[in-house]
Amino acid sequence: MTTPDLQIEHRGAVAIVRLNRSAKRNALNDALILAIRDAFMNLPEGIGAAVIDGEGEHFCAGLDLSEIKERDAGAGMRHSRMWHAALEQVQFGPVPVVAALHGAVVGGGLELASACHIRVADETTFYALPEGSRGIFVGGGGSVRIPRLIGVARMTDMMLTGRVYNAQDGDRAGFAQYLVPQGTALDKAIELAGRIAQNAPLTNYALMHALPRIAEQPADQGFLTEALMSGIVQSAPEAKERVRAFLEGRAGKVAGG
Missing domain, CATH: 3.90.226.10 (2-enoyl-CoA Hydratase; Chain A, domain 1)
Known part of the structure; x- marks a missing residue:
């Protein structure tokens, strides 16, 4: 293009x-x-x-x-x-x-x-x-x-x-x-x-598309949207692998500085 x-x-x-x-x-x-x-x-x-x-x-x-x-x-x-x-x-x-x-x-x-x-x-x-x-x-x-x-x-x-x-x-x-x-x-x-x-694509998608809309919703609707997105994102195979890598010590921990 x-x-x-x-x-x-x-x-x-x-x-x-x-x-x-x-x-x-x-x-x-x-x-x-x-x-x-x-x-x-x-x-x-x-x-x-x-x-x-x-x-x-x-x-x-x-x-x-x-x-x-x-x-x-x-x-x-x-x-x-x-x-x-x-x-x-x-x-x-x-x-x-x-x-x-x-x-x-x-x-x-x-x-x-x-x-x-x-x-x-x-x-x-x-x-x-x-x-x-x-x-x-x-x-x-x-x-x-x-x-x-x-x-x-x-x-x-x-x-x-x-x-x-x-x-x-x-x-x-x-x-x-x-x-x-x-x-x-x-x-x-x-x-x-x-x-x-390098992030999981579905996590990036949720941050782009869901987070700004959640911020505009009443709290009760925002909590429900958050729960739905959380369930969808963590069910992705890539998310499961990343969590498994952290639990097995194959992924770095958050550090200050």
């Missing part, structure tokens, strides 16, 4: 999906969004995790404003829903996804990052939602996903005032789970993805 604007590389069980519009700071146009959708819908067998990266100095500077067209309300709604369907393939696709963030993570770029399961930011990263100052509103799922990372109040502030978070403040606010030195986000993301790819 490689295109001029989206490069895909396989390193063992890890797929690296790289935005390749560095001259446009990897701004997202419709063709690139659809290429991302297709890439995650068509990952080959044997891929256990993926990394999304941006070529050049920036992860993604948001929507390519040169593509904004005159749309009526219905066309605008359908366009937004197209983005939703594409980013759904990232969040609820076949494998966990790690974002390697650097430079601009702005607007639609932040929406893309928020659809990933783990975010690794380097010290050059900055976050912004300039839609408010441009007379538009987020349309790629940001109003749902971003408040779950940083809260409604912070997102409201960003859109009303144009506030920009640097890497350190963004780390404290919850945009990313890891903050690493400049130029090392991709290496760290690949390291984490490699570790994730």
Whole structure:
């Protein structure tokens, strides 16, 4: 599914999906969004995790404003829903996804990052939602996903005032789970993805598909969903073998540090 604007590389069980519009700071146009959708819908067998990266100095500077067209309300709604369907393939696709963030993570770029399961930011990263100052509103799922990372109040502030978070403040606010030195986000993301790819696939599936839904359910429903998923996951042959390996001393124990 490689295109001029989206490069895909396989390193063992890890797929690296790289935005390749560095001259446009990897701004997202419709063709690139659809290429991302297709890439995650068509990952080959044997891929256990993926990394999304941006070529050049920036992860993604948001929507390519040169593509904004005159749309009526219905066309605008359908366009937004197209983005939703594409980013759904990232969040609820076949494998966990790690974002390697650097430079601009702005607007639609932040929406893309928020659809990933783990975010690794380097010290050059900055976050912004300039839609408010441009007379538009987020349309790629940001109003749902971003408040779950940083809260409604912070997102409201960003859109009303144009506030920009640097890497350190963004780390404290919850945009990313890891903050690493400049130029090392991709290496760290690949390291984490490699570790994730070693997990039992059904466990990864439960974490991607069940955990976020359980978090939104009332407690009694969440407990039932958890019990069902727990029973399904531990019944898998791979899970039984991993537990047996631990009990027989063939698997490492958790250690601090």
